[in-house]
Amino acid sequence: MNRRTSARLADVARIAGVSLSTASRALADPRLVHPDTRTRVDDAVRMLGYVAHGAARALASRRSRTIGAVVPTLDNPIFAHSTQALQRALGEAGYTLLLASHDYDAGTELAVTRALVERGVDGLVLVGTDHSPELYQFLARSGVPFELTWALDPDGHHHCIGFSNRLASLRITQHLLSLGHREFAVVSGHTAHNDRARERVAGVRDALAAHRLRLPAHRYMETAFSIASGRSALGALLDRDDAITAVVCGNDLLAFGALLECAARGVGVPAQVSVAGFDDIELAAEVAPPLTTLHIPTTDIGRRAAERLLARLAGKRVPRAEEVPVELVLRASVGPVRKSARRKKG
Amino acid sequence: MNRRTSARLADVARIAGVSLSTASRALADPRLVHPDTRTRVDDAVRMLGYVAHGAARALASRRSRTIGAVVPTLDNPIFAHSTQALQRALGEAGYTLLLASHDYDAGTELAVTRALVERGVDGLVLVGTDHSPELYQFLARSGVPFELTWALDPDGHHHCIGFSNRLASLRITQHLLSLGHREFAVVSGHTAHNDRARERVAGVRDALAAHRLRLPAHRYMETAFSIASGRSALGALLDRDDAITAVVCGNDLLAFGALLECAARGVGVPAQVSVAGFDDIELAAEVAPPLTTLHIPTTDIGRRAAERLLARLAGKRVPRAEEVPVELVLRASVGPVRKSARRKKG
DNA sequence: TTGTACGCGTTATCAT
DNA sequence: ATGATAACGCGTACAA
Numbered sequence: 001m002n003r004r005t006s007a008r009l010a011d012v013a014r015i016a017g018v019s020l021s022t023a024s025r026a027l028a029d030p031r032l033v034h035p036d037t038r039t040r041v042d043d044a045v046r047m048l049g050y051v052a053h054g055a056a057r058a059l060a061s062r063r064s065r066t067i068g069a070v071v072p073t074l075d076n077p078i079f080a081h082s083t084q085a086l087q088r089a090l091g092e093a094g095y096t097l098l099l100a101s102h103d104y105d106a107g108t109e110l111a112v113t114r115a116l117v118e119r120g121v122d123g124l125v126l127v128g129t130d131h132s133p134e135l136y137q138f139l140a141r142s143g144v145p146f147e148l149t150w151a152l153d154p155d156g157h158h159h160c161i162g163f164s165n166r167l168a169s170l171r172i173t174q175h176l177l178s179l180g181h182r183e184f185a186v187v188s189g190h191t192a193h194n195d196r197a198r199e200r201v202a203g204v205r206d207a208l209a210a211h212r213l214r215l216p217a218h219r220y221m222e223t224a225f226s227i228a229s230g231r232s233a234l235g236a237l238l239d240r241d242d243a244i245t246a247v248v249c250g251n252d253l254l255a256f257g258a259l260l261e262c263a264a265r266g267v268g269v270p271a272q273v274s275v276a277g278f279d280d281i282e283l284a285a286e287v288a289p290p291l292t293t294l295h296i297p298t299t300d301i302g303r304r305a306a307e308r309l310l311a312r313l314a315g316k317r318v319p320r321a322e323e324v325p326v327e328l329v330l331r332a333s334v335g336p337v338r339k340s341a342r343r344k345k346g
Numbered sequence: 347m348n349r350r351t352s353a354r355l356a357d358v359a360r361i362a363g364v365s366l367s368t369a370s371r372a373l374a375d376p377r378l379v380h381p382d383t384r385t386r387v388d389d390a391v392r393m394l395g396y397v398a399h400g401a402a403r404a405l406a407s408r409r410s411r412t413i414g415a416v417v418p419t420l421d422n423p424i425f426a427h428s429t430q431a432l433q434r435a436l437g438e439a440g441y442t443l444l445l446a447s448h449d450y451d452a453g454t455e456l457a458v459t460r461a462l463v464e465r466g467v468d469g470l471v472l473v474g475t476d477h478s479p480e481l482y483q484f485l486a487r488s489g490v491p492f493e494l495t496w497a498l499d500p501d502g503h504h505h506c507i508g509f510s511n512r513l514a515s516l517r518i519t520q521h522l523l524s525l526g527h528r529e530f531a532v533v534s535g536h537t538a539h540n541d542r543a544r545e546r547v548a549g550v551r552d553a554l555a556a557h558r559l560r561l562p563a564h565r566y567m568e569t570a571f572s573i574a575s576g577r578s579a580l581g582a583l584l585d586r587d588d589a590i591t592a593v594v595c596g597n598d599l600l601a602f603g604a605l606l607e608c609a610a611r612g613v614g615v616p617a618q619v620s621v622a623g624f625d626d627i628e629l630a631a632e633v634a635p636p637l638t639t640l641h642i643p644t645t646d647i648g649r650r651a652a653e654r655l656l657a658r659l660a661g662k663r664v665p666r667a668e669e670v671p672v673e674l675v676l677r678a679s680v681g682p683v684r685k686s687a688r689r690k691k692g
Numbered sequence: 693t694t695g696t697a698c699g700c701g702t703t704a705t706c707a708t
Numbered sequence: 709a710t711g712a713t714a715a716c717g718c719g720t721a722c723a724a
Contacts, residue, residue: 006487006488008716008717008718009717009718010717010718018694018695019694019695020695020717020718020719021694021695021718021720022693022695024718024720025693025719025720028719032693033693033694034693034694037693049484051460051463051464051488052464052717052718053405053464053466053717054401054464055400055401055402055404055405055410055466055717055718056405056716056718056719057717057718058400058401058700059402059405059700059702059717059718060699060700060718060719060720061719062719064401064465073430074426074427074429074430074433075423075426075427075430077421080421080423081421083420083445084419084420084421084447087445087446087447088449091446091458091461094461096446096462096465097444097445098412098442098443098444098445099429099433099443099444099445100433100437100443101430101433101434101437103434112437117397118399118400119400119410119442120399120400120401138395141395142352142395142397143352354701354702355702356701364710364711365710365712366701366702366703366711366712367703367711367713368709368711370703371709371710374703378709378710380709380710383709383710398701398702399700399701401700401701401702402700402701402703403702404702404716405700405701405702405715405717406701406715407702407703407704407716408703408716
């Protein structure tokens, strides 16, 4: 560990023949120094291979040029995608992303968020509105500005960028209802510590209630957000009840798994629906339609979250809540109700 | 921005009635102080909602408890997955992940790596061995320890954790050859600034050469790593040449796209192969077999990268190169050569 | 436009 | 076991 301590700004200043503060200014805002001195400083920097010491810089300037993001998991492509967009937007603005995930555990979320704040992030990006009171309290005390994403804050207290998961889900269910479907099932992700999942299920129930329909308990399944889970969940549902004609899935991974199960059984569930969409996986529709998806602009969510946060850090005002447009994508093959699914085995 | 400056360690010390250094010790290593003083310090911490100032800590201790990761993109599930594993392992060890991506651009990679080093990361995790001389030089000068992942360094100079993409690809191709296939096509990811992609193609050529076979230019396609690209690439290949009986794809996204194209055309390409596997997407095999995959332990790569790096930071010695096992997964439906693919349209 | 000098909040060294 | 004090490397009034 006897790594020779690298060049400091003082060294740069000495080589360039200027004072420390001049060197500092030359790097912070080149317009503040004489062109000649600037080039001399730049030369010295190159010569020494000088790399600024972020910690010292952060300590003195009280900003780290760092933004923290806390996501449930990167294994869900939608979060990987929006995080990718977030990182890109931040990078272009000279900011660096500190990333943490919590696997849908509130305790972990608080711990990792604390770790990020401790690292001195200038701002935070969280997913959803469903966070423990302790977390909200911690955020308030720490004073770090934050953005909630993938949902809209119902109380309007917090800054957020997203969409109404409930309305989106309502919309897609209404569409199926308009096609004549009455026998619904739902494959949801786990709803604990997950407002998006809960809202999506609620949206289905809302739409059904408007038609005096209910979602029976045996047609509701909650599982992990993965293709494999989606597949086995639909399998279990169809084993229990083969009158089902429409399935609303909590996201595209679940929907894709459901499609696979249909394909394996050789049944054509008349309307296979995904509430959350991810461009690439939507192609799955071509394997085993019918599928209706709600296209969610994951990229926009990440990018706008970054832009909003940076704007706030720059002292600009931004609307507290911002809604991203969500688009219903209808497959050509989605049609009116046909004969119910039939089991192969059993 | 006149956010009241939060509690400092000095405040904690004052409230606890101890000196600054005692407070510091109580937090750094509780065993160093008297149990009574420790509880008094802890109480004061809770009372004030004290959160350590990472920058000051890093400045004084010369370590940031932060590790940087530079990946091509999180949009590729394999990197999302290994990054997720990396973040988890780091988090459990009290480290935080700084993440950056470069979209397969060498210039961007250098820039973001520099940004991470500037933020004071204690170590770095990179993907692959294919980095610009400038980057390697920068890493050497900065002295930051780093791990290369997803490949093995051919020269054995750098610390790495991964597998031989070339041998893996060779193996899968040999398997197809053993089934009697002779008419190969390859759908590869872009090979610029991507040693993994290049090695995978090379592995196919190696295997073919051993049978005195070549890969004609018109049966080779290079495209972006995505499902959509995989699909259209195979479409183009089949349009050109319908004698193809086996397709080796650069990764699972491409392979899945290829499967979709086969399904859409109603052809059964006798052996549809993916060189890189990702558990969930392997389920696609059930939609449109035949598919052979190489299962890669993405989680292990991320976790081991973290463990190796942290071990090195702790002064322990680790083998310079570590290979993760890669497993050939054969689908039941993969059989010997059948009649070639036939085009639907054209 | 440039330089001086102080402070940022913590750890580490050295006493006690 | 605890306390005083000197770094740590940089930003930024303030002065020149």
